[in-house]
Amino acid sequence: MVVFTTIWGLSALAYLGMAGQVSVAEIGLAFACGLIAAFWAIALESVAEIHLRFETAAGAAAVRALANLPRAIAKAAIALVSRRGGAVVRQQFIRGREQMPADAARRATALLAISLAPDKFVLRIPLGRDEIELHTLVTNSAVANSTSADLRWPV
Numbered sequence: 001m002v003v004f005t006t007i008w009g010l011s012a013l014a015y016l017g018m019a020g021q022v023s024v025a026e027i028g029l030a031f032a033c034g035l036i037a038a039f040w041a042i043a044l045e046s047v048a049e050i051h052l053r054f055e056t057a058a059g060a061a062a063v064r065a066l067a068n069l070p071r072a073i074a075k076a077a078i079a080l081v082s083r084r085g086g087a088v089v090r091q092q093f094i095r096g097r098e099q100m101p102a103d104a105a106r107r108a109t110a111l112l113a114i115s116l117a118p119d120k121f122v123l124r125i126p127l128g129r130d131e132i133e134l135h136t137l138v139t140n141s142a143v144a145n146s147t148s149a150d151l152r153w154p155v
Contacts, residue, residue, distance in 0.1 A: 003042070004038050004042055005038075007034075007037060007038040007041045007042075008034040008035055008037070008038035009034065010034075011033060011034035011037035011038060012030040012031055012033065012034030013030075013034075015029065015030040015033045015034065016030045055106070057150060057152060057153050058106075058109065058153060060150070060153070061110070061113065061150065061153035061155040062113070062155075064155055065113050065116075065117065065155040068117070068155075069117070069118075072117050072118050072119040072120075073118050073119075075118075075119045075137055076118040076119045076137055079119070079137040084137065086120075086135050086136055086137045087135070087136060088123065088133060088134070088135055089133070089134050089136055090131045090132070090133055090134075091131060091132055091133075091134055091154055092130060092131055092151050092154070093110070093125070093130060093131055093132045093151060093152075093154050094130050094151045094152045095107060095125070095129075095130055096152075106152065106153075107125070110152070110153050110154065110155060111125065111132065113153075113155045114132070114134065114154065114155055117155075119136060119137045120134050120135060120136035120137065121134065121135055122134055123135055130151075132154070
């Protein structure tokens with residue numbers, strides 16, 4: 001019941017967020033669309049051979065990324081106003097096994113999350129090495145300390 005309610009609530013909120021206005025009609029439609037989405041998700045979960053699961057570390061990485069967003073926006077704004085350039089840095093990143101779909105999905109998600117930050121983006125992932133190359137708006141001390149606490153989710 002908790003999963004159903006969570007899916008319904010998040011779907012309804014997503015609908016209202018995309019609707020752009022809050023009215024009685026939109027709230028009614030959000031309720032109905034959220035209900036349909038929740039029933040559909042539960043029905044798919046009961047018949048699916050492969051179940052979608054998220055790592056706990058992925059949730060922690062998302063929270064870290066959102067918590068760092070105001071600082072990253074400020075850093076990017078200061079760098080743009082002062083016309084400071086960035087730097088290319090290497091950061092440790094555990095690639096995982098190349099042939100495993102779960103590792104490929106984690107790599108893609110982590111690199112997309114890094115690239116969506118306003119103060120850095122991924123340049124490349126060298127093959128055979130557990131690192132990524134980033135272009136980042138940094139200070140000299142940050143270049144020297146370009147490691148993340150979680151090497152699987154370096155957001």
